Amino acid sequence: MSSEKSSQADWAHPDCFARRHIGPRPEEMEEMARACGFQSVAAFIEAAVPENIRSSKPLNLPPALGEAQALAGLRALASQNQIFRSYLGMGYYDCITPPVIQRNIFENPAWYTPYTPYQAEISQGRLEMLLNFQTMVCELTGLEVANASLLDEPTAAAEAMMLCHRVKDAEGTHVFFVSDTCHPRTIEVVKTRAKALGIEIAVGDFRAFQFHPQVCGALVQYPATNGQIHDYSDFAKKAHDAGALVIVAADLLSLTLLRPPAEFGADVAVGSAQRFGVPMGYGGPHAAFFATRDSLKRQMPGRLVGISRDSRGRPALRLALGTREQHIRREKATSNICTAQALLATMAAAYAIYHGPEGLRQIAAYVHSLACALADGLRRLGHTVSDGPWFDTLQIRLHRGSTDELCRIAARHKVNLRIFDSQTVGVALDETTTPGDILTLLQIFNDDKPVDFTLEKPEPAIPPQHRRTSPFMTQPVFNRYHSELEMARYLHRLQARDFSLCHGMIPLGSCTMKLNAAVEMLPLSWPELARLHPFAPPEQACGYHEMFRQLEQWLAEITGMAAVSLQPNAGSQGEYTGLLVIRQYHQSRGEGHRNICLIPSSAHGTNPASAVMAGLKVISVACDSHGNVDLRDLRAKAESNSANLACMMITYPSTHGVFEKAIREICQIIHANGGLVYMDGANMNAQVGLCSPGDLGADVCHLNLHKTFAIPHGGGGPGMGPIAVTSKLAPFLPERSASTNAAQQPVGPVAGAPYGSASILSISWVYIAAMGAAGLLQATQAAILNANYISKRLEPYFPTLYKGPTGLVAHECILDLRRFKHTTAEDVAKRLMDFGFHAPTLSWPVAGTLMVEPTESESKAELDRFCDAMIAIHAEMMAVETGQIDRTDNPLKNAPHTADMLADDWSHPYPRRQAAFPAPWTLEWKFWPAVGRVDNVYGDRNLVCTCANWPA
Numbered sequence: 001m002s003s004e005k006s007s008q009a010d011w012a013h014p015d016c017f018a019r020r021h022i023g024p025r026p027e028e029m030e031e032m033a034r035a036c037g038f039q040s041v042a043a044f045i046e047a048a049v050p051e052n053i054r055s056s057k058p059l060n061l062p063p064a065l066g067e068a069q070a071l072a073g074l075r076a077l078a079s080q081n082q083i084f085r086s087y088l089g090m091g092y093y094d095c096i097t098p099p100v101i102q103r104n105i106f107e108n109p110a111w112y113t114p115y116t117p118y119q120a121e122i123s124q125g126r127l128e129m130l131l132n133f134q135t136m137v138c139e140l141t142g143l144e145v146a147n148a149s150l151l152d153e154p155t156a157a158a159e160a161m162m163l164c165h166r167v168k169d170a171e172g173t174h175v176f177f178v179s180d181t182c183h184p185r186t187i188e189v190v191k192t193r194a195k196a197l198g199i200e201i202a203v204g205d206f207r208a209f210q211f212h213p214q215v216c217g218a219l220v221q222y223p224a225t226n227g228q229i230h231d232y233s234d235f236a237k238k239a240h241d242a243g244a245l246v247i248v249a250a251d252l253l254s255l256t257l258l259r260p261p262a263e264f265g266a267d268v269a270v271g272s273a274q275r276f277g278v279p280m281g282y283g284g285p286h287a288a289f290f291a292t293r294d295s296l297k298r299q300m301p302g303r304l305v306g307i308s309r310d311s312r313g314r315p316a317l318r319l320a321l322g323t324r325e326q327h328i329r330r331e332k333a334t335s336n337i338c339t340a341q342a343l344l345a346t347m348a349a350a351y352a353i354y355h356g357p358e359g360l361r362q363i364a365a366y367v368h369s370l371a372c373a374l375a376d377g378l379r380r381l382g383h384t385v386s387d388g389p390w391f392d393t394l395q396i397r398l399h400r401g402s403t404d405e406l407c408r409i410a411a412r413h414k415v416n417l418r419i420f421d422s423q424t425v426g427v428a429l430d431e432t433t434t435p436g437d438i439l440t441l442l443q444i445f446n447d448d449k450p451v452d453f454t455l456e457k458p459e460p461a462i463p464p465q466h467r468r469t470s471p472f473m474t475q476p477v478f479n480r481y482h483s484e485l486e487m488a489r490y491l492h493r494l495q496a497r498d499f500s501l502c503h504g505m506i507p508l509g510s511c512t513m514k515l516n517a518a519v520e521m522l523p524l525s526w527p528e529l530a531r532l533h534p535f536a537p538p539e540q541a542c543g544y545h546e547m548f549r550q551l552e553q554w555l556a557e558i559t560g561m562a563a564v565s566l567q568p569n570a571g572s573q574g575e576y577t578g579l580l581v582i583r584q585y586h587q588s589r590g591e592g593h594r595n596i597c598l599i600p601s602s603a604h605g606t607n608p609a610s611a612v613m614a615g616l617k618v619i620s621v622a623c624d625s626h627g628n629v630d631l632r633d634l635r636a637k638a639e640s641n642s643a644n645l646a647c648m649m650i651t652y653p654s655t656h657g658v659f660e661k662a663i664r665e666i667c668q669i670i671h672a673n674g675g676l677v678y679m680d681g682a683n684m685n686a687q688v689g690l691c692s693p694g695d696l697g698a699d700v701c702h703l704n705l706h707k708t709f710a711i712p713h714g715g716g717g718p719g720m721g722p723i724a725v726t727s728k729l730a731p732f733l734p735e736r737s738a739s740t741n742a743a744q745q746p747v748g749p750v751a752g753a754p755y756g757s758a759s760i761l762s763i764s765w766v767y768i769a770a771m772g773a774a775g776l777l778q779a780t781q782a783a784i785l786n787a788n789y790i791s792k793r794l795e796p797y798f799p800t801l802y803k804g805p806t807g808l809v810a811h812e813c814i815l816d817l818r819r820f821k822h823t824t825a826e827d828v829a830k831r832l833m834d835f836g837f838h839a840p841t842l843s844w845p846v847a848g849t850l851m852v853e854p855t856e857s858e859s860k861a862e863l864d865r866f867c868d869a870m871i872a873i874h875a876e877m878m879a880v881e882t883g884q885i886d887r888t889d890n891p892l893k894n895a896p897h898t899a900d901m902l903a904d905d906w907s908h909p910y911p912r913r914q915a916a917f918p919a920p921w922t923l924e925w926k927f928w929p930a931v932g933r934v935d936n937v938y939g940d941r942n943l944v945c946t947c948a949n950w951p952a
Contacts, residue, residue, distance in 0.1 A: 015066030018775030021515055022782045023859035029782060032789040032860060036808070041781060045690070048784050048808040050661040053691045060557055064772025067519045074766055078528035080543030085437065086280075086416040086533035089393050089428025090183045090225060091153050091251075091752070093275040094531060096431055100484045101277055101350045104491045105343070107525060109712075112343055113501035113516055115508055116303075116716040119829065119839050120318035121310075121896050124930040125494035126346060126715040127317035128950070130305045132477055133273075133349035135946040137289040139472040140255040141248075141269040142262030145945050146291035147302040148319075149273070149345035149717070150337065151569050152752030153249060154189035156270040156288040157182075157219055159301040159335060160247040161190055162613075163268065163292075164217025165199055166299055167245065174199050175214045179206040181224035182249060185752055190219065192734075192748035196580060196615040206235050211242035219247045222261060223254060226386060226426060227371075227393030229466050236265025252276060252289070254391040256357070256364045257460075258468055268292045272752075275430060277351030278344050281524075282544055283534035283753025284569060285718035285760055287345035297943070301335030303716065307950060308939025311894070311932035312901075315950065318934045320943060336572045336609035339706075343714030354487050357473040363431050365460070367392045370429050370438055372458040377442045380453060389462050393428040395420065401447070409448045413440055416536055475947055497930040498715070499838050504927070505862050506838040507790075509812040509851025510604065510655055512685055512707035513838075519770065520710055520763040529762055534753035547765050548755060554768050558776070559681075559701055560694025561724035565733040567749065569756035571682060572606050574702025574721025575649075577734060579614035580747040581700055581725060582647045582676050584732040588745060594646040594674065598637055600629045602654035602845070604680045616646055627656030627802030635669050642673035651680040652687070652696070653810035655845050656802040657787070659686075667697025676700065676729075684708040685855070686784055686811035689777030693724070700725045709764035718757055720764070782856035783811040786863060790852055791815075793867040797874040801849055812853035814846060815870075822887045823877045825850055831876070833896035833929050835869035835919050869919060891915055896929035 024032065029041050038044040065073060086094065097106065105111045117123030117130075130148040137146035150156040161176050176199050178187055187203060194201045199216075202209070206220055218239050223229045236246045247268040248261035253275055255261075261269045274286035292300055306320040352360060371392050375385045382399035398406065403419050410417050418426035427441065435455060442451045473479075481487045499506070506513035523529055532541055552564040568574040579597070586594045597616040599607050601623050608618045619637055622630040629650070638645060648670045653659050660666070667677045679698035685708040687693070693701040705711045706719035713719070725733065731744045735754055755761065771779065791800045791813040798815040817825045825848050829839030841851040854863055876892055879885045886909050891897075894908065897915040906912055917923050 015068055017067050017070065017517070017519070017770035018064065018772070018778055021517060021771065021775070021857060022779055023857050023862065024782060024786065028860040029785055032785055036788050036792050041785060044785060045781055047806045048659070048788065048804070048810070049690050050659055050804070052661060053659065053663060053696060055691050055695055059689055059773035059776065061554055061768065061773040064775050065769050067770060070766050070770040071519060071522065073769060074523050074762060077543040077547050078523065078526055080546065081528045081532055082414070082540040083527055083531050084414045084416045084536060084540055086536055087427045087429065088416055088418045088533050088535055089426060090185065090418070090535060091272050091274070092280050092533050093428065093430035094280060094432045095275045095277055097277045097279060098351065098354055100487050101347055101354065102525065104488060105347055105350055107521070108495070109516065110495045110498065110500045110502050111346065112521070112712040112714045114498050114715040115506055115511060115513055115713050115838065116339070116342070117319060118842070119833070120316065120934045121830065121929040121931055122499035122833055122838065122927070124317055125497035126342060127305050128494055129346045129349050130342060131317060131945070131947050131950060132353060133287070133345040134305060135475060135948070136349055136352045136473060137291050138946050140252055140260060141250060141266070141291045142260030142470065143266065143269055143291040144294040145297045145300070145304070146289060147300055148305050149287040149340040149342060150290050150302050151341060151573065152284060152286060152288050153183070153270060153272040154186040154752040155573070156290050157186050157247065157249055158190050158193035159290065159337070160268045160270050161194065161199065161217060161219065162197070163296065163299050163301070164245045164247070165197065167296065168216035168243065172214050173216045175202055176200070176216055177202045177204070177209055177218040179220040180204055181206070181226060181228070182219060182221040183225045185749065186249060188749045189752065192580070192750055195748070196583065196613065198615065206232070211238050211244055213243065215242060215244045217245040217247060219249060222248050222250045223391050223393065226395040226420070227390040227428070228386060229258065229389045229391060229462070231264065231465065233264040240265065251391065253360065253364050253367070256360045256468065256472070257368065257462060258391065258466055260468065260470065263470070267296065273345065273348035276348035278347050279530035279759070280533055281530055281757065281759030282532040282541060283755055284757030285341055285344050287341035287348050302337050303340050304945055306939045307944040309935050311935070314931060316931040316934045318936060318939055320940060320945065336576060336606050336613050337570070338572050338606045339570045339719045340717040342716030343718060346715065350491065352473065353478055353481050356478050356482055359482070367429050367431055367433065368460060368462070369457060370433050370435070372461050373455050374427065374429070374438050374441060376458055377438065377451060377453070377455065378445055381442065381446050381451070383445060389466055392430065393426060395424060395426050398423050398425070406444065410444050412448070413444055415440065415444060416533065477947060499927060504836050504838070505854065505858050505866055507840045507852045507854050507866060508838070509657065509814065509841040509853040510682060511713070511841065512704070512853060512855055513713065514710065514855040515857035516710055516712035516763070517767070520766040523762050523766070524759055529759050534758065544758060547762065551761060551765050551768070555703060555722065556724055558688055558692065559703070559724040560692030561701070562727040563730035563733060564722055564724045565735070566720070566722045566761060567734045567751050567754060567756045568702065568721040568723060569751045570717070570719045571702060571704040571721040572610060573750055574723050575606060575610035575680065576613055577747070577750045578678050578700040578702055578723045579610060579616060579647070580750070581723070581729050581732045582678060583614060584745060584747045585676065585729055586646060588732070594644050596641045596644045596646055598634065598645070598648040598670070600650060602627055602629065602651065602656045603649055604651040604655055604682045605844070607649040607651070607680060611649065623656070627654060627658050628660045628662065629666055631662055631665065634666065638669050638673040638675065645670070645673050645675035647676045647678050649678045649680060651682055652693070653683045657809045657812040657814055657851065658802050658804045659810050661805065663696050671697070682707065683811060686780060688780045689773065690780055694726065700729055705761070705764045710767040711760050711763045718760055720757055720760060779856040786854040786856060786858060787811050787813050787852070790854055790863055790867060794870055797871055801846060812851055815850045815852060817850065818848035820877055820881060822880050823892050824848070827892040827895065828873055830933055831873050831892050831895040832869060834891070834916060835872070836922055836927050837866060837869060865921060872918060885910060891918070896933065898930070898932055899928045901932065
């Protein structure tokens with residue numbers, strides 16, 4: 001065996017992914033360790049990571065694959081999937097992604113590697129496209145304000161339910177009505193969310209429901225899940241008369257032909273933008289939309305892009321204050337959502353721009369006419385088509401035979417039909433459907449015999465009272481870019497206004513902007529991954545399910561847990577799901593009264609909001625002067641609340657950037673008082689291969705796959721946040737996972753699809769398969785070393801606020817700028833743009849600081865460039881502090897400097913060269929901020945969130 005291993009080692013393939021993923025070369029890492037005061041990387045890691053938390057055994061993972069091998073392995077899995085024509089509907093449709101969008105957005109790192117646009121001056125491109133998305137949604141729904149996307153249609157509906165509950169926050173107003181013609185998954189997810197908050201769900205026929213004072217809101221589907229188009233005008237009036245709000249889950253494409261929801265009384269409209277050019281991907285990622293009336297905008301979840309002005313009074317975009325930083329509001333947040341689906345919202349907006357209003361109408365009319373032709377043919381075959389009107393979906397009562405027999409015939413033609421019961425099926429058409437597909441469907445319904453009649457193009461079957469008469473999308477941006485050349489130029493113009501990992505380091509603490517390798521991203525466009533419907537029969541997705549099984553096993557091994565659920569489609573959803581699992585566990589033991597959640601001030605920002613959404617009461621735990629959990633305060637609060645203690649949420653390493661030596665004792669204190677430990681996995685990239693949540697004593701953790709496991713942030717989403725649990729919690733996972741049959745008491749679904757945003761799980765699969773155990777360990781070591789190297793180099797200028805007992809940090813460091821009187825952390829953040837960097841995390845978790853996380857992907861040269869920039873900025877700050885340069889008119893206060901600022905008459909007391917070219921590398925290549933410093937206050941006082949007056 002030993003000789004066999006030696007032979008394998010000797011013949012290791014040179015196509016080593018870890019070598020390409022990890023930025024510093026081995027010799028540079030040794031040099032950096034010496035700069036931190038240690039003789040070797042090994043000695044450095046021993047000092048940085050407390051001995052009592054380090055694992056004694058290596059990860060048990062398959063050997064690392066080369067890049068080509070990893071792609072071949074995933075291709076072998078993907079080839080086991082079968083691409084059927086899925087006419088299943090339920091909010092998911094096959095669609096055509098225009099190649100100009102696929103190549104220039106979906107497959108373009110300049111679009112998928114930026115971070116959330118918290119630094120608006122270097123995010124104007126994606127902010128403009130998100131503004132386009134908001135405008136498109138407002139135009140199609142008829143409502144005044146829309147957010148920049150949510151995670152999926154069912155969770156958007158659940159967020160709308162919670163809005164109704166908040167707005168109608170009166171004693172006893174806790175009933176929420178859901179029409180039984182909503183998509184089944186939407187009903188299930190709404191029920192899951194409602195249970196945690198004590199909201200009673202009434203499901204039934206909207207025509208028969210009687211409103212009463214306890215009803216806070218109602219949800220209907222438009223068109224209904226069976227395809228019918230209902231007139232909800234009277235229903236909305238009854239709801240409003242009773243003081244309830246009305247939510248309409250709408251199909252965006254249908255709204256080009258149908259009355260918009262606002263015109264018949266909707267207060268909120270939600271839905272999915274998936275069919276606007278975004279592949280199904282076996283469930284995601286897709287952008288959901290959320291629109292509402294202007295009077296409810298402050299209650300709206302998610303992010304809102306608004307128009308403001310920059311330092312010279314020119315129009316500029318930024319995230320509106322009300323939704324910019326929900327995590328700072330902690331338990332007072334209106335939602336725990338801290339991400340969105342920005343990349344997919346961008347694709348959907350681009351699709352609408354490329355086609356324009358007339359093009360969208362033509363697509364909708366085409367789909368509708370095919371549905372009418374199919375209905376005519378089915379009737380000629382003797383089947384009964386449900387009463388219309390309909391848009392693209394038909395419900396068919398069979399004249400003969402059963403649905404089982406019909407589906408066997410359909411399978412021979414590689415067609416999926418939706419089964420309602422033994423005699424009733426559904427067919428939902430889309431823009432990829434052809435007249436030939438209609439003939440195939442008719443043959444299936446004709447006992448697999450070709451029909452003996454020809455198709456006639458029918459007249460539209462939408463009655464006048466349901467037809468849209470109001471114009472939409474009249475803004476210039478939707479009416480200019482209909483040729484590929486114009487569209488490509490527009491996309492590249494926006495791309496040039498955004499800072500991404502293509503341009504330089506994005507050293508955001510707590511956000512982990514690491515390399516999203518091309519080898520991981522390539523498979524997303526493969527049809528075998530992109531074109532599967534999430535509710536297709538499992539046997540058509542064998543490759544997906546084997547990938548899920550392997551990924552769950554790998555993540556369980558990495559976390560030291562027993563079981564994994566891949567369903568939560570964001571980190572915030574993982575937090576929420578983990579807390580639901582904890583609550584379900586207590587309830588199963590007759591201890592449902594346990595509702596106290598202890599959260600230290602060093603925890604990740606969304607933790608308190610997630611706890612409130614899960615129906616828990618938050619009690620804060622203090623931290624000491626070193627940033628560690630105050631054990632005396634923790635013990636006192638755990639013991640005083642032991643009768644009702646549900647759990648503690650803790651981030652490890654903490655958001656203060658340190659490994660807490662007492663983590664095992666912290667877990668023991670919680671367990672001794674009847675609670676469970678939820679470990680936020682936001683900082684898991686400092687643990688992988690060194691320690692694990694399960695070994696440290698945690699009962700459940702979530703993983704931000706868009707951080708530690710290489711899924712890109714996409715300018716503010718997508719993400720995935722699966723949870724890992726111990727064996728005693730496995731029975732309570734949302735649904736049966738691919739690797740365990742244990743979920744006997746599931747908490748219920750928490751996302752629109754069984755495996756969340758399934759297609760992007762392939763990214764993490766490739767990452768782990770190509771890194772292997774050794775590569776993952778090296779990545780963790782490099783991440784910790786890179787952070788400490790920056791901390792050490794900048795110590796004389798910006799001391800690190802919190803350190804561990806050995807004077808070292810984990811994977812991020814908080815630089816303290818609070819001693820400066822005349823310049824601020826924000827000034828430094830904006831000035832970094834002039835040097836060609838995205839700012840670190842600004843004034844969080846401590847005001848007046850910058851939290852820096854370089855990740856393992858950044859080279860030593862890039863780290864040095866960043867440190868050189870910070871040192872140069874420090875010199876400018878000192879010049880301001882000592883009065884050498886003006887305290888109000890200086891490079892820091894005026895940053896960032898745009899190209900046209902240099903062209904204007906220059907009256908500042910410092911030279912143009914210092915303003916725009918403050919470092920040697922900026923003379924070789926320069927990223928120019930698109931606008932001057934944005935005036936956030938002006939934008940919040942003058943909230944404009946559509947592009948009516950925005951230049952196209």
